[in-house]
Amino acid sequence: MASHTINFITWNVNGLKQNRDQKFQELQNADIVFLQETHIGVRDKQIEDYKKDWVVFYTKYTSSSRGTAILVRKSLDFECISHDKDNRGAYVVLKCKLAGQKYTLVSVYNHHTDAKTLDNLSRYLQKMTTGLLVIGGDFNTILNPFIDKKNNSNKIANKRNQKNLHLFVDKFMKSLQLADVWRRMNPVKQDFTFYIRDRPVSRLDYFFIPDECMWRVRSCEIMNSRSGELKDHQPVSLEINCVYTEPLLIDQTQLHFKIFNSKKLLLTDETSSLQCEESSSAVSEVDIVSAVQSLQVSDTVRPDDIPVSFYKDNIRDVIPYIKMLYDGIHMGEVNCSELYFQDPQDDIPHFFNADYLIIATILARRLDDFLKSQSKGTIKDTAIVMITPKTVCTEAMLCCLKDEIEDSHSVLYQDFLIVQNLLRDSKSLECVGCPLKPVLTALKLKSCALKLCKNLENYAVHVFKTNVIICIPSEDLDKMHAMESSNNEEEYDIMTLFRGQSVEGNESASEDYDGLSDDTEENCLGYSNTLFEDSVGSIEHEGKSKSIESDGRTTMYAVVTLEESEEVMVTASNWLSEDKKQCYWPPYKSSEKFIEAVQKGLAPQTGEKSWEKLAVLFHEEYGTYEEAKEKQKELNEQTEQAATAVNQVTETCPLFPGPSLGFSQNASGSKVFSIAVLAGTTLEIQGTKRKRESRDLNISAKSNSEMAILNMAKKKMNEVNVRLQNISSTDRTTNELKNTILDAIAKINEMEKDKRRKETIGVFGKTGEGKSSLLNAVLGLEGLLPSGSLGACTAVITQVEANLEDSEYKAEIELISKEEWEREIASKDERTDTDNERIIAVYGADADKKSLEELKKDAKYAEIDHFLSAGKKIISHTEVFDFLHDVKRNIEQSEYNPGGWYWPLVKSVTIKIPDRQELLEHIVLFDVPGTGDCNKIRNDLWKSKVRECSSVWIVNGINRAISSIEPWSIMEHCMQDLGPGGQCKTINFICTRTDDINIKEYQRSARPSGDQFTSGKNLKTACIHHRNKTAKDSVKNKFETMKSKDFRRFTADVFTVSSKAYFDADLQMDQNETEIPKLQDLLKNTNKSIRRELTRDYVNQAKGVLFFIQSIKLDTNEGMAKLKATVCKDYYESLEKALKELNSQFNSHYKIIEQCFSKGVEKSVEQCVSTTKPVIASVKPSDKTLQALCKNKGYYWPKNKDAPVDLNKCLAKHIYENIDEEFNLIFPVDSKIKTGKSVQEQIDKFSIIQNGTVYAPSSMLYHIQNFMKTEETKVKTFLKSDVVQRKINIYSLIQTTIQDQMTAGYKKAAEKRGLGAMGKRETTIIETIELLKDSMFKDAKIQFLKEFKSVTNYIGKTLKTELSKSVERSFSQSSKASLMDVSTEIETLETLSEHIAEI
Structure with a gap:
């Protein structure tokens, strides 16, 4: 540089x-x-x-x-x-x-x-x-x-x-x-x-x-x-x-006021004769404020030493001064010039005082009226001439201005006197920065142009800031040059840009100005605004802004709203009627075919199917399809925002009374929302897709009261944010506080946006029992997930959640690596039944009989290799059926059509669905493959997802609701991962296919009394109701009689559903009878609960920021300073005391859990071998199963088993039996449950706010205390949520440690080959257990207690660190001024907090 x-x-x-x-x-x-x-x-x-x-x-x-x-x-x-x-x-x-x-x-x-x-x-x-x-x-x-x-x-x-x-x-x-x-x-x-x-x-x-x-x-x-x-x-x-001007000194406000007041006093003396007269209103406050705001704040040192920032910061004091100055000049009392505003000895003449710039700006804006373009007659074959200034004479320009004012009989003559006064000592306007210079220069050039055209019959004069353009007939060009030669006195330069199309030798220039001259001919009589209004106009990026076909035709795209469905669409412009109120519509159901027709601008035809003609509201036309789509998206967002706003208003929340919604049209014909206060009137807003053939959800887009409260809180905080940003101060402490608060507001805004809380619902059940169909019905999307009715079913772990970003259906497919795949199918002799099934699914029938080398020669191998190289695959479509077509081979399996299925290569699939915010905004549906379908690549993911579940749905056919053992077995196996090792609170048993009933057979088996059923078509309904009630009672009884105490910890409910009847009205079941709406309500209520928590957290943190702002007040009082110091010390002492009490409780928990663990270790050492042998014996009939168990480090899920075989869990059995009861008391899944020992309860009790301490509401200490309360709540809320995740890690360490210790033994057992290999494997496992039992369980205890201690220390450290920062922030500032008053905002948020508690 x-x-x-x-x-x-x-x-x-x-x-x-x-x-x-x-x-x-x-x-x-x-x-x-x-x-x-x-x-x-x-x-x-x-x-x-x-x-x-x-x-x-x-x-x-x-x-x-x-x-x-x-x-x-x-x-x-x-x-x-x-x-x-x-x-x-x-x-x-x-x-x-x-x-x-x-x-x-x-x-x-x-x-x-x-x-x-x-x-x-x-x-x-x-x-x-x-x-x-x-x-x-x-x-x-x-x-x-x-x-x-x-x-x-x-x-x-x-x-x-x-x-x-x-x-x-x-x-x-x-x-x-x-x-x-x-x-x-x-x-x-x-x-x-x-x-x-x-x-x-x-x-x-x-x-x-x-x-x-x-x-x-x-x-x-x-x-x-x-x-x-x-x-x-x-x-x-x-x-x-780079000009190193002397920077403005800080803390000079008083000096600036002193100079300003001196100037005002001098002016008052000069205008004393006007004091008793009414103001002439020569300048308005609006003029002054607008002029002041347009000035730029810089380090420029003004002649009077008053910076522009002073005028901006003290606008209320400035307004009367400028009005007095302007009136004084206007009335002739102040005969000032540029020298009045500027010290003549200053050696930088182009810097003006701010008051000079303000008045000059006001005048320049008024004089803009004289810069209108002028024209006469009609021009054909245009020649274009440009004139630019050469020398600038103040006197000449003032003469031009005077002539213009007198010719127009303008009321601005007094303003001319002010201009004349301002410039009378300036022989030229070379002084840079005077706002009058561009206006007067352009005015002078315009005057010169009109003189050149005075003898012409046809002309147009266009005025710009740096030049004037003259358009005349090409035959008059020589006349103008002759006039220029006689009149130009070195005042301007003249240049011919274009001599006209008919002039010989002008071909190249003609190409450049051809279209321009045409526009000039059309528009030269219509120029009416200051500089440019009806001239050629601005140009977008040609080539980007329109599509030009090979025949030169330009394709345009229109954005319209279909009046019938109120859907915003992009259409071809040539489909619109002349008045743009109707639009032809093609009969294409395929979205690809429709888009192709739009992009090609196909002419409306009447082939096999006629095109409809629909009523539309026209918005705008665009040159490219992408631009039109962007406008469509913008209009849709505006509509959604308006709908949200209306729903907030129409909500029954006491804060927001319910006016109704109406539609009105703006000037452009576009529909806009307007609110009319019509008592008792409501209007439902729907935005359904046109001609949607699938049965849609009965889910409204209503916003709830939580959202209304959140939006109100955000609105208040945005207003505070703007007010803070507008505070300008030279005090460093004030600026630091201001920036601290702005950062805090930014963080709470990010909190809601970036940390969207999600709850996972796991859906368990055997293949073919209707899990996928159930989820399709709950989501209102038939066929989204494949069912097993046709031999295909979901074969991979699938997560379903809402797409909150756009209207696309999306699938994110995570793939295994090529090395993993080859490792799994490497040895033909060691493959399990699951391995063979997967090979057949990918390569086709009989592929399981081939070795890896043989498979590599298969034509599909290169395709699979390429597929796996991506690592991750994204599929996205706007239409659900197109989406399903692309997704199905990645998640389905089919026994009837082997080969070409990719599910064995997939770790997991995340499906994101649009327009389901009310159901899935904060929910993830975890669809586990049917019992027995899981393979080892998915095991770790499967376990981790189970531990994330806050709710579980057990799905089983109603015919086997009690007799089927599979769902109960898997629940027994997962109980520890759901309870102490997870975060599950509820278990719902869902009986499916309630519509599938044989009436005669059911009547015989159920033997109901004759009066329970009626003949005719209601007989089936009565049988269904009877069976549903019987199933519910039976399942509930089984829940209550379960041996495991773990089952009784969960909240349980039973649903009897029919996914088929929900979609098929011909089955004559009411939607409510299908009980699908009940499950939808479960999701909605969960969403609502999470939104309420997020809203509560946001409002609490927002209140904390406001209390902090309100606490920043003048503290010059010596007594207040001492009191603050005392209170600050009390807070620190209270913090230390509370931490000691908390540590004491945690130490007590540690001793209890240590004693329980020691008993578990002792019993494990004694009984581990005898406990393990039955588990090994259960898989001994299959050598490959035992081998797979060893290869997978003690975990395997055989295809013929209802639950996985887990040796590590079996070895940890006695430890779990001894610690689970105390562990569940210390770390309950639901923090709302009071056990008397829970960590969450201890965090809740923790407080450094001393009971009984009350301050006056207007006191600084009152606001500090409330700030500390909100800070305390914030950190405690975070810790209570974080503890749940950390306790999962603590609990999982038991099995993880045992598995790590046993890994070498498992590997050794897996390597056994030949005759008697199965017995050798069993012996190796038992010998490993015998060898390690004295150390393995003790190591598990050490790791468990170490992590337990780490979590409790983390809680105490976090509380101490965060609250110490809050105390320091509250008491450290020494304010020189109050920041701003936010008492009204505090009252609003307090009211919002009360409403949250009432929801």
Whole structure:
């Protein structure tokens, strides 16, 4: 970097993936880089490679058309102050210090469909800019169509949208008084940044800085890419001079007020004669505030030493002063000039006092009215001429202004006197930064242009900031040049841009200006706004914005809402009627065929099936299908937000009374939501897919009261956040507190977004009992998971959850490795029945008889190898049937059609379903393969998922609800993983296929009394009801008589369901009779409970932030300072006391569990061999089963067994028997259960808030105490949740330690071969147990108690660390001023807390 300059580059890179190395080379000479269209998605890492040499700030966005970044070279003298990012990827704002000077850097991508970003960004920068403002980016519009655009052969279809885009940019520039740096440095040059197929098209990429700071610019150039492959956008470079101005001193507010009051006093003396007169209202408060906000805060030292920030921070004091000054000049009492505002001895004449800039800004905005374009007659064969300023004479420009005012009989004559007064001592306007300069320069050029055209019959004059364009008939061009020669007195330069199409030798220029001249002919009489309103308008990226077919036809896409279904759709524009109120609709059920028809813009036809004509509401047209889809997504999001807002209002929560919802139409014809207070009226909002043939769920999209409370709390915290950001202070402590609070608010917002709590429901049952059909019915999606009725069923561990990101059906398929697969099928002689089944499923019939080498020669082997190389596979579709077609071979198995099934190669599948938020927002359904279908690759995953289950559904056919032993066996086996080793609270027994009944056979077997049934069609219903009741009673009785005490720990219920009848109305069962809605209610209530907890946690933490803000008050009172010190000491002492009590309880638990474990170890040593032998004997009939048991480290699930064989669990049996009762008291699954010993109870009792300590509500200590309560609640809530996960790890250590000790013995046993191998394996296992029993169980005890102690120490340490930080934060600050009053917000959140408790 040069010693006194900083080099910037702005560049639309059109994605960082392609030509990445070449693009990186383009940046080598830059110190700071602004990038646009980075195309960085949520999981993309392309920009990470830049972090070696650059400090990188960037946005992530899912759309491929956005994304911005700022890169700062690490070798630069750089200090980051703060940064902000747009959540849609439109901009990055970086506040920093470069070489010790403050800067605000902004990288912008102004998407052509975005109507809000620049306006929002402008408001933000007006309030938050500090130092030199540098804005760079792709603004997707041209500022001057006559010189910033090369070729206009492709007409723009939607001129209104393009014109609006230019107006947004123009408004943005005016609001911040920005200058187009390159154009200012190159007033007549034509160069372009956007290319199509290596041909320059237009200038869309800009650097903007405040007009007043243009003197800092050393150079600005449009660069040529070193590689032709990069031609899309060209980089723009900017070189800024480093000027080491003296920084503003902190704590100078009083000095600034003193100077300001002196100026105000002097002004009062000068306007004393006006004191008794009514104000002339020459300037309004709105004018003043707007002008002040547009000024840029920088390190510039003003002549009167009052910085711009003073005027912004003290706007209420400034307004009357500026009004008095303006009125004084307006009434002739203050005869001031530039020298009135500026010390003439100052050697930097281009810096003005802020009050001068305010008045000059107000005047410049008023004088904009005189910059309207003018035209006369009609122009054919247009010639285009541009004039630019050469010399600037203040007197001449004032004469032009006076003439304009007098000719228009304007009421602004008094404003002219003010302008004349301000500039009377300036012989020229070379002073950079005067807001009047661009306006008066343009006005002078316009006057010169009109003089050149005064003798012409037809002309158009277009006024821009740096030049004026004249359009005249080509035959009048010589007349104009003759007039120019006689009148030009070195005031301006004139350049002919285009001589007209009929001029010989002008062919190349004709190509450039052909379309432009056509537009000029059409529009030259319609120019009406200040600079540009009805001219050619801005240009989007041609080539990106429209699809051009081979015949030159342009395909356009329209976004419409179908009036019947209220569904937002993308359609071909040529399907719309002329008035755009109706649309032809193709008869395609296939989504692919429909999309193809839209993208190709097929003409409506009447082939085999007629196209319908539907009523629509037209929104907008776009040049590409992707842009239209993006608009569709945006409209859908707006509709959902509106629906949510209405549901919050119509909710019966006492906080939110229930007005009704109505529809209205805005000016563009689009439907919008409006709320009308109509008592007792409600309106249901539905957004069903058009002509959806499947039976849909009866699930409404109502938002509940928890969501309404959460949204209200967030709204209040967002308001507090904005108020905090608007606080500007020079006090370091205040700023540190402000930043601390802003960080806290950001964290609680992330808490809800990033840590979405999930509960897992495990679904267990034997193959063919209807598990998958049950889940399909509960989710309302017939056929989502395959059933076993046709020989195919779910063969892998499948998780089902909600897709909360978009409307796609998604499957994330995790695969095993190639090495794992080959290891499993390596030895033909050692394969189990499960191994053979898997080989047949993949390779086909008889493949189990082949060796690995033979299988490698199979044609399918290369296909399998390629399939496994991915590691993970993602499937995504918008339609469920397309989705199922792609997914089924990865999760199904079929005995009737072997070969080509991939389930043996899959570890697990996660299916994400859209539009099921109410059922699955916080729930994961864990569909375990049918009993006996699990294989060893899935064992660890299976166990871990079982331990995660908070609820279990045992599924069995109603005919065998009691007699079938499989579900009860698996429950017995899983009991420890669900209870003490897991987190399961409820077990639900679900009897399926209740509709499948033989009436006569059931009547004979049940022998009911004759009056229990009626003849006719109700007989079947009566039999079903009778059998359902009998099954429920029988299952409940079996639950109660179970031998295992573990069963009785769970809450249990029984459901009798019919998945088939839920979908098939012909079976004549009411939906409620199927009991599927009851299971749906279970999911909804679980979701609601979790939402309530999340809402409670959010509100509690939000209250803590507010109490902390309210506690920051003036503490200059010596007595208060002493009291604070005393209370702080009390908190620390209370913390130490509470920790001692907690440790004492934990030590007591440790001793008890140690005693229990010791008894278990003693009994295990005595009985481990005798306990193990029956388990080994149960698998001895099959040598391969015993071998598989050894190969799998003591765990195997034979296909003919109802539950797995687990030697390690068997060896740990006596330890579990001795510790489980105490362990369940110390670590209950449900923290709400009070055992008197539970860790959760001890955490709940822990408090450092002393009972009986009460402070006045207005007291600082009152708010500190409440802050400490919320901090205490926050850390305790976290620990209670965390303890559940940690106790699972403690409990699992017993089996893990035993398995690790036994592994060598298992391996040795598995290696036994030949005659008598089975007996040798058994002997080896028993010998290993005998050898290790004295140490193995003791090691398990040591590991268990070590982890137990670690968890209790972790709890105490976390409480001490976090609460000590909170105490320190509460009492350490020495505020010099109150931060802000949030008492109203505290009251609101307290009320919300009460409502949460009542839900």
